[in-house]
Amino acid sequence: MHSIKINGGNTLSGTISIGGAKNSIVALIPGAILTDEEVIISNVPDISDVKALENILKYLNVDYSKKNDIIKIKSKDMVNKEITKNMSSKLRASYYFMGSMLSRYKHVEISMPGGCTIGNRPIDLHLKGFKALGATITETENKVIIDAEELKGNKIYLDFASVGATINIMYAAVMAKGKTIIENAAKEPEIVNVATFLNNMGARIKGAGTETIKIVGVEKLHSCFTEVIPDRIEAGTYIIMGAALGDKLKIENIIPQHISTVLEKLDEMGAEIEVNDDYVIISKVNKLKATSIKTLVYPGFPTDLQQVFASLMCIAKGQSTIKENIYENRFNNLFELIKMGANIEVNGNKAIIKGPNNLSGCEVNATDLRAGAGLVVAALIASGETTINNADYILRGYEHIVKKISSIGGEISLL
DSSP, X not given: OOOEEEEOOOOEEEEEEOOBOHHHHHHHHHHGGGSSSOEEEESOOOOHHHHHHHHHHHHTTOEEEEETTEEEEEOTTOOOOOBOHHHHTTOGGGGHHHHHHHHHHSEEEEEOOOOOOSSOOXXXXXXXXXXXXXXXXXXXSSEEEEEXXXXXXXXXXXXXXXXXXXXXXXXXXXXXXXXXXXXXXXXXXXXXXXXXXHHHTTOEEEOBTBSEEEEEOOSOOOOEEEEOXXXXXXXXXXXXXXXXXXXXXXXXXXXXXXXXXXXXXXXHTTOEEEEOSSEEEEEOOSOEEOOEEEBOSTTSBOHHHHHHHHHHHTTEEEEEXXXXXXXXXXXXXXXXXXXXXXXXXXXXXXXXXXXXXXXXXXXXXXXXXXXXXXXXXXXXXSBSEEEEEOTHHHHTTOTTHXXXXXXXXXXXXXX
Protein backbone atom coordinates (compact mmCIF):
# COMPACT_ATOMS: atom_id res chain seq x y z
CA MET A 1 0.00 0.00 0.00
CA HIS A 2 1.16 3.51 -0.83
CA SER A 3 0.93 6.49 1.51
CA ILE A 4 0.24 10.14 0.75
CA LYS A 5 2.08 12.91 2.57
CA ILE A 6 0.58 16.41 2.73
CA ASN A 7 1.78 19.66 4.26
CA GLY A 8 -1.37 21.64 4.87
CA GLY A 9 -2.45 25.25 4.93
CA ASN A 10 -1.68 26.27 1.34
CA THR A 11 -4.11 28.30 -0.72
CA LEU A 12 -5.34 26.46 -3.82
CA SER A 13 -5.72 28.32 -7.10
CA GLY A 14 -5.65 27.52 -10.78
CA THR A 15 -7.69 24.97 -12.74
CA ILE A 16 -8.61 21.33 -12.21
CA SER A 17 -10.07 19.37 -15.13
CA ILE A 18 -12.37 16.51 -14.13
CA GLY A 19 -11.92 13.09 -15.72
CA GLY A 20 -14.39 10.41 -16.69
CA ALA A 21 -16.69 8.96 -14.06
CA LYS A 22 -15.35 5.98 -12.15
CA ASN A 23 -18.85 4.69 -11.49
CA SER A 24 -19.59 4.73 -15.24
CA ILE A 25 -16.41 3.24 -16.65
CA VAL A 26 -16.39 0.30 -14.21
CA ALA A 27 -19.80 -0.67 -15.62
CA LEU A 28 -19.11 0.16 -19.27
CA ILE A 29 -16.05 -2.08 -19.54
CA PRO A 30 -17.88 -5.29 -18.49
CA GLY A 31 -20.79 -4.22 -20.70
CA ALA A 32 -18.53 -4.09 -23.75
CA ILE A 33 -18.45 -7.90 -23.94
CA LEU A 34 -22.16 -7.97 -24.81
CA THR A 35 -21.06 -7.83 -28.46
CA ASP A 36 -18.22 -9.61 -30.19
CA GLU A 37 -17.67 -6.51 -32.32
CA GLU A 38 -15.32 -3.65 -31.40
CA VAL A 39 -16.42 -1.17 -28.73
CA ILE A 40 -14.62 2.16 -28.34
CA ILE A 41 -14.92 4.17 -25.13
CA SER A 42 -13.45 7.66 -24.67
CA ASN A 43 -12.81 9.91 -21.65
CA VAL A 44 -11.63 6.88 -19.68
CA PRO A 45 -10.06 7.85 -16.33
CA ASP A 46 -6.58 6.61 -15.46
CA ILE A 47 -7.45 4.82 -12.21
CA SER A 48 -6.51 1.47 -10.73
CA ASP A 49 -10.07 0.07 -11.00
CA VAL A 50 -9.79 0.32 -14.80
CA LYS A 51 -6.53 -1.63 -14.69
CA ALA A 52 -8.21 -4.34 -12.57
CA LEU A 53 -10.99 -4.70 -15.16
CA GLU A 54 -8.43 -4.79 -17.97
CA ASN A 55 -6.77 -7.73 -16.24
CA ILE A 56 -10.10 -9.60 -16.07
CA LEU A 57 -10.75 -9.00 -19.77
CA LYS A 58 -7.31 -10.24 -20.76
CA TYR A 59 -7.81 -13.31 -18.56
CA LEU A 60 -11.03 -13.96 -20.55
CA ASN A 61 -9.04 -13.64 -23.81
CA VAL A 62 -10.67 -10.33 -24.75
CA ASP A 63 -8.69 -7.99 -27.02
CA TYR A 64 -8.11 -4.78 -25.04
CA SER A 65 -6.04 -1.72 -25.92
CA LYS A 66 -5.70 1.73 -24.39
CA LYS A 67 -4.22 4.91 -25.81
CA ASN A 68 -4.46 8.11 -23.81
CA ASP A 69 -8.09 8.23 -22.62
CA ILE A 70 -9.51 5.89 -25.28
CA ILE A 71 -9.94 2.14 -24.93
CA LYS A 72 -10.89 -0.41 -27.56
CA ILE A 73 -12.45 -3.75 -26.60
CA LYS A 74 -13.20 -6.66 -28.92
CA SER A 75 -14.44 -9.91 -27.43
CA LYS A 76 -14.80 -12.03 -30.56
CA ASP A 77 -12.36 -14.63 -29.17
CA MET A 78 -13.54 -14.37 -25.56
CA VAL A 79 -13.48 -17.52 -23.42
CA ASN A 80 -16.22 -17.85 -20.82
CA LYS A 81 -14.53 -19.19 -17.69
CA GLU A 82 -14.71 -18.65 -13.94
CA ILE A 83 -13.65 -15.20 -12.73
CA THR A 84 -11.59 -16.19 -9.74
CA LYS A 85 -11.29 -14.56 -6.34
CA ASN A 86 -7.90 -12.99 -6.96
CA MET A 87 -9.49 -10.92 -9.75
CA SER A 88 -13.05 -10.34 -8.54
CA SER A 89 -11.88 -9.29 -5.07
CA LYS A 90 -9.95 -6.34 -6.50
CA LEU A 91 -13.10 -4.27 -6.99
CA ARG A 92 -16.83 -4.26 -6.34
CA ALA A 93 -17.66 -3.63 -9.99
CA SER A 94 -16.45 -7.09 -11.01
CA TYR A 95 -20.06 -8.12 -10.41
CA TYR A 96 -21.12 -6.44 -13.67
CA PHE A 97 -19.68 -9.45 -15.48
CA MET A 98 -22.58 -11.43 -14.01
CA GLY A 99 -25.16 -9.57 -16.09
CA SER A 100 -23.12 -9.28 -19.28
CA MET A 101 -21.86 -12.89 -19.31
CA LEU A 102 -25.30 -14.24 -18.41
CA SER A 103 -26.78 -12.26 -21.29
CA ARG A 104 -24.21 -13.48 -23.80
CA TYR A 105 -23.47 -17.03 -22.67
CA LYS A 106 -26.34 -17.99 -20.32
CA HIS A 107 -23.70 -19.19 -17.85
CA VAL A 108 -21.52 -17.36 -15.33
CA GLU A 109 -19.16 -18.47 -12.60
CA ILE A 110 -17.69 -15.70 -10.47
CA SER A 111 -16.22 -15.35 -7.00
CA MET A 112 -17.81 -12.79 -4.70
CA PRO A 113 -16.86 -9.20 -5.57
CA GLY A 114 -14.53 -7.10 -3.42
CA GLY A 115 -14.42 -3.33 -2.92
CA CYS A 116 -14.40 -0.94 0.00
CA THR A 117 -15.64 -2.07 3.42
CA ILE A 118 -18.26 0.66 3.86
CA GLY A 119 -21.04 -1.59 5.08
CA ASN A 120 -23.29 -4.43 4.05
CA ARG A 121 -23.57 -4.47 0.26
CA PRO A 122 -25.29 -7.72 -0.68
CA ILE A 123 -25.93 -8.74 -4.27
CA ASP A 124 -29.37 -10.18 -3.52
CA LEU A 125 -31.17 -7.61 -5.71
CA HIS A 126 -28.94 -8.53 -8.65
CA LEU A 127 -29.73 -12.21 -8.18
CA LYS A 128 -33.44 -11.47 -7.72
CA GLY A 129 -33.44 -9.75 -11.10
CA PHE A 130 -31.62 -12.62 -12.82
CA LYS A 131 -34.08 -15.13 -11.35
CA ALA A 132 -37.02 -13.07 -12.59
CA LEU A 133 -35.55 -13.30 -16.09
CA GLY A 134 -35.38 -17.08 -15.86
CA ALA A 135 -31.94 -17.81 -14.43
CA THR A 136 -31.12 -20.34 -11.74
CA ILE A 137 -28.62 -19.41 -9.03
CA THR A 138 -26.22 -21.66 -7.18
CA GLU A 139 -24.43 -19.95 -4.30
CA THR A 140 -21.54 -21.21 -2.22
CA GLU A 141 -19.73 -19.32 0.50
CA ASN A 142 -17.42 -17.56 -1.95
CA LYS A 143 -18.83 -18.14 -5.44
CA VAL A 144 -21.96 -17.64 -7.53
CA ILE A 145 -22.95 -19.81 -10.50
CA ILE A 146 -25.73 -18.49 -12.73
CA ASP A 147 -27.36 -20.48 -15.52
CA ALA A 148 -30.28 -20.00 -17.88
CA GLU A 149 -31.61 -22.04 -20.76
CA GLU A 150 -33.34 -18.89 -21.96
CA LEU A 151 -33.80 -15.38 -20.61
CA LYS A 152 -37.30 -13.92 -20.83
CA GLY A 153 -38.40 -10.38 -20.06
CA ASN A 154 -40.29 -9.76 -16.85
CA LYS A 155 -41.42 -7.06 -14.44
CA ILE A 156 -38.86 -6.51 -11.69
CA TYR A 157 -39.30 -4.30 -8.63
CA LEU A 158 -36.16 -3.30 -6.75
CA ASP A 159 -36.66 -3.00 -2.98
CA PHE A 160 -33.84 -0.44 -2.99
CA ALA A 161 -32.88 1.77 -5.92
CA SER A 162 -29.50 0.10 -6.37
CA VAL A 163 -27.21 1.39 -9.12
CA GLY A 164 -25.38 -1.93 -9.42
CA ALA A 165 -28.56 -4.03 -9.57
CA THR A 166 -30.19 -1.69 -12.09
CA ILE A 167 -27.22 -1.92 -14.46
CA ASN A 168 -26.77 -5.66 -14.03
CA ILE A 169 -30.44 -6.31 -14.79
CA MET A 170 -30.20 -4.04 -17.83
CA TYR A 171 -27.27 -6.12 -19.09
CA ALA A 172 -29.13 -9.38 -18.55
CA ALA A 173 -32.32 -8.05 -20.17
CA VAL A 174 -31.03 -6.36 -23.34
CA MET A 175 -31.01 -9.64 -25.31
CA ALA A 176 -33.76 -11.43 -23.36
CA LYS A 177 -36.96 -12.33 -25.20
CA GLY A 178 -39.76 -9.85 -24.75
CA LYS A 179 -40.06 -6.79 -22.53
CA THR A 180 -38.45 -6.16 -19.15
CA ILE A 181 -39.63 -3.40 -16.82
CA ILE A 182 -37.43 -2.34 -13.89
CA GLU A 183 -39.43 -0.46 -11.26
CA ASN A 184 -37.82 1.66 -8.53
CA ALA A 185 -34.73 1.74 -10.73
CA ALA A 186 -31.73 3.86 -9.75
CA LYS A 187 -31.73 7.29 -11.42
CA GLU A 188 -28.06 8.25 -11.18
CA PRO A 189 -26.40 9.90 -14.21
CA GLU A 190 -24.24 6.79 -14.57
CA ILE A 191 -27.40 4.78 -15.33
CA VAL A 192 -28.17 7.15 -18.21
CA ASN A 193 -24.56 6.85 -19.44
CA VAL A 194 -24.81 3.04 -19.50
CA ALA A 195 -28.25 3.04 -21.15
CA THR A 196 -27.01 5.41 -23.87
CA PHE A 197 -24.05 3.09 -24.41
CA LEU A 198 -26.35 0.07 -24.79
CA ASN A 199 -28.70 1.92 -27.14
CA ASN A 200 -25.68 2.87 -29.25
CA MET A 201 -25.03 -0.88 -29.48
CA GLY A 202 -28.54 -1.51 -30.75
CA ALA A 203 -30.43 -2.10 -27.50
CA ARG A 204 -33.96 -0.77 -27.02
CA ILE A 205 -34.06 0.97 -23.63
CA LYS A 206 -36.33 3.78 -22.52
CA GLY A 207 -36.75 5.58 -19.21
CA ALA A 208 -33.15 5.62 -17.97
CA GLY A 209 -32.85 8.36 -15.37
CA THR A 210 -36.40 7.76 -14.14
CA GLU A 211 -37.71 5.21 -11.67
CA THR A 212 -39.11 3.01 -14.46
CA ILE A 213 -36.86 1.56 -17.15
CA LYS A 214 -38.35 -0.38 -20.06
CA ILE A 215 -36.23 -2.75 -22.13
CA VAL A 216 -37.30 -4.60 -25.25
CA GLY A 217 -34.90 -7.45 -25.95
CA VAL A 218 -33.00 -7.63 -29.24
CA GLU A 219 -31.30 -10.60 -30.86
CA LYS A 220 -27.83 -9.10 -31.11
CA LEU A 221 -25.78 -6.04 -30.21
CA HIS A 222 -23.15 -4.44 -32.42
CA SER A 223 -20.08 -2.20 -32.30
CA CYS A 224 -20.38 1.32 -30.95
CA PHE A 225 -18.59 4.40 -29.66
CA THR A 226 -19.45 5.97 -26.34
CA GLU A 227 -18.05 8.65 -24.04
CA VAL A 228 -17.78 8.46 -20.26
CA ILE A 229 -19.56 11.33 -18.50
CA PRO A 230 -17.55 13.60 -16.16
CA ASP A 231 -17.05 12.21 -12.65
CA ARG A 232 -19.50 14.03 -10.38
CA ILE A 233 -17.85 12.66 -7.24
CA GLU A 234 -14.38 13.81 -8.29
CA ALA A 235 -15.88 17.19 -9.20
CA GLY A 236 -17.60 17.47 -5.82
CA THR A 237 -14.39 16.54 -4.00
CA TYR A 238 -12.37 19.35 -5.61
CA ILE A 239 -15.19 21.85 -5.21
CA ILE A 240 -15.38 21.04 -1.48
CA MET A 241 -11.60 21.43 -1.35
CA GLY A 242 -11.98 24.86 -2.94
CA ALA A 243 -14.60 25.91 -0.39
CA ALA A 244 -11.99 25.28 2.31
CA LEU A 245 -8.84 26.63 0.64
CA GLY A 246 -9.62 28.04 -2.80
CA ASP A 247 -8.70 31.37 -4.33
CA LYS A 248 -10.75 31.49 -7.51
CA LEU A 249 -10.16 27.76 -7.98
CA LYS A 250 -11.73 26.64 -11.27
CA ILE A 251 -13.17 23.13 -11.59
CA GLU A 252 -13.93 22.45 -15.26
CA ASN A 253 -15.38 19.68 -17.42
CA ILE A 254 -18.29 19.09 -15.07
CA ILE A 255 -22.07 18.82 -15.29
CA PRO A 256 -23.26 21.04 -12.41
CA GLN A 257 -26.78 19.60 -12.26
CA HIS A 258 -25.26 16.22 -11.38
CA ILE A 259 -24.07 17.70 -8.06
CA SER A 260 -26.80 20.26 -7.49
CA THR A 261 -27.48 19.12 -3.91
CA VAL A 262 -23.79 19.57 -3.01
CA LEU A 263 -23.70 23.04 -4.58
CA GLU A 264 -26.86 23.99 -2.69
CA LYS A 265 -25.33 22.90 0.62
CA LEU A 266 -22.15 24.88 -0.08
CA ASP A 267 -24.28 27.94 -0.84
CA GLU A 268 -26.13 27.36 2.42
CA MET A 269 -22.78 27.36 4.25
CA GLY A 270 -21.89 30.73 2.73
CA ALA A 271 -19.27 29.52 0.25
CA GLU A 272 -18.25 31.90 -2.53
CA ILE A 273 -19.12 29.96 -5.65
CA GLU A 274 -19.85 30.85 -9.26
CA VAL A 275 -21.66 28.16 -11.25
CA ASN A 276 -21.47 28.08 -15.05
CA ASP A 277 -22.55 25.62 -17.75
CA ASP A 278 -19.55 23.29 -17.45
CA TYR A 279 -17.37 24.72 -14.69
CA VAL A 280 -17.45 26.38 -11.30
CA ILE A 281 -15.14 28.89 -9.66
CA ILE A 282 -14.90 28.71 -5.88
CA SER A 283 -13.04 30.61 -3.16
CA LYS A 284 -12.77 30.19 0.58
CA VAL A 285 -14.55 32.61 2.91
CA ASN A 286 -13.55 33.67 6.42
CA LYS A 287 -16.46 31.98 8.14
CA LEU A 288 -18.39 29.00 6.84
CA LYS A 289 -21.71 28.28 8.54
CA ALA A 290 -22.65 24.88 9.92
CA THR A 291 -25.17 22.79 8.02
CA SER A 292 -26.88 19.40 8.04
CA ILE A 293 -26.85 16.69 5.40
CA LYS A 294 -28.55 13.35 4.99
CA THR A 295 -27.49 10.94 2.28
CA LEU A 296 -30.09 9.68 -0.18
CA VAL A 297 -30.16 7.97 -3.55
CA TYR A 298 -29.86 10.33 -6.52
CA PRO A 299 -30.80 13.15 -6.80
CA GLY A 300 -30.33 13.41 -3.02
CA PHE A 301 -27.01 14.17 -1.32
CA PRO A 302 -24.55 11.50 -2.51
CA THR A 303 -23.18 9.09 0.07
CA ASP A 304 -19.90 9.11 -1.90
CA LEU A 305 -19.38 12.78 -0.93
CA GLN A 306 -20.58 12.58 2.67
CA GLN A 307 -17.12 11.68 3.99
CA VAL A 308 -15.48 14.45 1.99
CA PHE A 309 -18.05 16.99 3.16
CA ALA A 310 -17.40 16.02 6.78
CA SER A 311 -13.88 17.46 6.53
CA LEU A 312 -15.29 20.81 5.41
CA MET A 313 -17.80 20.76 8.27
CA CYS A 314 -14.88 20.62 10.70
CA ILE A 315 -14.01 24.25 9.92
CA ALA A 316 -17.57 25.57 9.83
CA LYS A 317 -18.89 27.63 12.75
CA GLY A 318 -21.58 25.90 14.78
CA GLN A 319 -23.01 22.40 14.97
CA SER A 320 -23.22 20.39 11.76
CA THR A 321 -24.98 17.05 11.51
CA ILE A 322 -24.69 14.08 9.16
CA LYS A 323 -27.23 11.30 8.75
CA GLU A 324 -25.94 8.39 6.65
CA ASN A 325 -28.89 6.53 5.16
CA ILE A 326 -27.15 4.34 2.57
CA TYR A 327 -24.26 2.46 4.22
CA GLU A 328 -23.96 1.63 7.92
CA ASN A 329 -20.17 1.63 8.04
CA ARG A 330 -19.31 4.95 6.48
CA PHE A 331 -18.11 6.94 9.48
CA ASN A 332 -14.66 5.37 9.88
CA ASN A 333 -13.11 8.57 8.55
CA LEU A 334 -14.59 10.55 11.44
CA PHE A 335 -12.40 8.73 13.96
CA GLU A 336 -9.38 9.72 11.88
CA LEU A 337 -10.59 13.35 11.88
CA ILE A 338 -10.84 13.18 15.67
CA LYS A 339 -7.13 12.27 15.74
CA MET A 340 -6.52 15.51 13.83
CA GLY A 341 -8.38 17.57 16.46
CA ALA A 342 -11.98 17.54 15.26
CA ASN A 343 -14.83 17.68 17.77
CA ILE A 344 -17.11 14.88 16.56
CA GLU A 345 -19.70 12.65 18.18
CA VAL A 346 -20.88 9.50 16.43
CA ASN A 347 -24.10 7.72 17.34
CA GLY A 348 -25.15 4.95 14.96
CA ASN A 349 -25.82 6.45 11.56
CA LYS A 350 -25.73 10.02 12.89
CA ALA A 351 -22.77 12.28 13.54
CA ILE A 352 -22.45 15.73 15.10
CA ILE A 353 -19.50 17.95 14.20
CA LYS A 354 -18.93 21.06 16.32
CA GLY A 355 -16.72 23.74 14.85
CA PRO A 356 -14.69 25.52 13.90
CA ASN A 357 -11.78 23.19 14.68
CA ASN A 358 -8.08 23.79 14.22
CA LEU A 359 -6.96 20.58 12.58
CA SER A 360 -3.37 19.41 13.05
CA GLY A 361 -1.45 17.04 10.84
CA CYS A 362 -0.73 13.51 12.05
CA GLU A 363 -0.68 9.93 10.79
CA VAL A 364 -4.09 8.66 9.69
CA ASN A 365 -5.48 5.69 7.79
CA ALA A 366 -7.73 5.66 4.74
CA THR A 367 -10.31 2.95 5.39
CA ASP A 368 -12.00 3.19 1.99
CA LEU A 369 -11.93 5.25 -1.20
CA ARG A 370 -14.10 8.19 -0.16
CA ALA A 371 -12.84 8.19 3.43
CA GLY A 372 -9.37 8.61 1.94
CA ALA A 373 -10.52 11.53 -0.20
CA GLY A 374 -12.02 13.17 2.89
CA LEU A 375 -8.71 12.78 4.70
CA VAL A 376 -6.90 14.42 1.78
CA VAL A 377 -9.17 17.46 2.19
CA ALA A 378 -8.62 17.48 5.97
CA ALA A 379 -4.85 17.20 5.52
CA LEU A 380 -4.81 20.13 3.11
CA ILE A 381 -6.72 22.19 5.70
CA ALA A 382 -4.62 21.10 8.70
CA SER A 383 -1.49 22.75 10.00
CA GLY A 384 1.67 20.70 9.70
CA GLU A 385 2.29 17.37 8.02
CA THR A 386 -0.20 14.54 7.57
CA THR A 387 0.59 11.04 6.36
CA ILE A 388 -2.38 9.12 4.95
CA ASN A 389 -1.73 5.38 4.95
CA ASN A 390 -3.55 2.87 2.70
CA ALA A 391 -3.61 5.45 -0.09
CA ASP A 392 -4.22 2.76 -2.71
CA TYR A 393 -7.90 3.10 -1.81
CA ILE A 394 -7.76 6.71 -3.05
CA LEU A 395 -5.98 5.78 -6.28
CA ARG A 396 -8.87 3.42 -7.13
CA GLY A 397 -11.12 6.37 -7.93
CA TYR A 398 -9.16 9.62 -8.29
CA GLU A 399 -7.21 10.11 -11.48
CA HIS A 400 -3.75 11.66 -10.97
CA ILE A 401 -4.82 13.14 -7.64
CA VAL A 402 -1.29 14.01 -6.52
CA LYS A 403 -0.48 15.73 -9.81
CA LYS A 404 -3.77 17.64 -9.84
CA ILE A 405 -3.46 18.92 -6.29
CA SER A 406 0.21 19.85 -6.81
CA SER A 407 -0.78 21.86 -9.89
CA ILE A 408 -3.06 24.13 -7.84
CA GLY A 409 -0.62 24.77 -5.00
CA GLY A 410 -1.06 21.83 -2.66
CA GLU A 411 2.06 20.33 -1.09
CA ILE A 412 1.45 16.62 -1.63
CA SER A 413 3.50 13.56 -2.51
CA LEU A 414 2.90 9.84 -3.02
CA LEU A 415 5.16 7.56 -1.00
